[in-house]
Amino acid sequence: MWSAVPDVLVTDLGDELVLLDPASSEMFSLNDTGRLLWQALPAPENDLITLLEREYGLPHEQAQADVHTLLTSLEARHLITRS
Template sequence: MWNIHPDVLVTDLDDELVLLHPLRSEMFSLNAAGGVIWRALPGTAEALVAALTDAFDVTTAEAEADVDALLRELAARDLVRRS
């Protein structure tokens, strides 16, 4: 299960989400696909893949690769955590 770090602040700018980790003073921007994944949190990787394939015309393999890459990036920036 993937969870959002409790200190992360989110600003919705319609076509993108901007995440701010106040303890690290870092901002991170998500495009529409990243926003779909973010809004599906908390969730399992499988649930996030399903959310992405429901929202966009992508294959399961493409969605799995995108979800995996985004979760690795978000985890490296301490924006999400695996429980």
């Protein structure tokens, strides 16, 4: 199960969602796909893959790769945690 770190500040700028880690002051911008996944948290990785398949009509392998890439990036920046 992946969850957003509670201290992360989220700002919706319309065409992007900006995440700010207050501990590091690092910002991370999400496009529409990233926004969809972020707003689905907390969720297991398989549910996020299914969400991309359904919303964007992606083949399973592409959705899996996209979700993995985003989760890896967010985890490396301490914006999400796995429980």
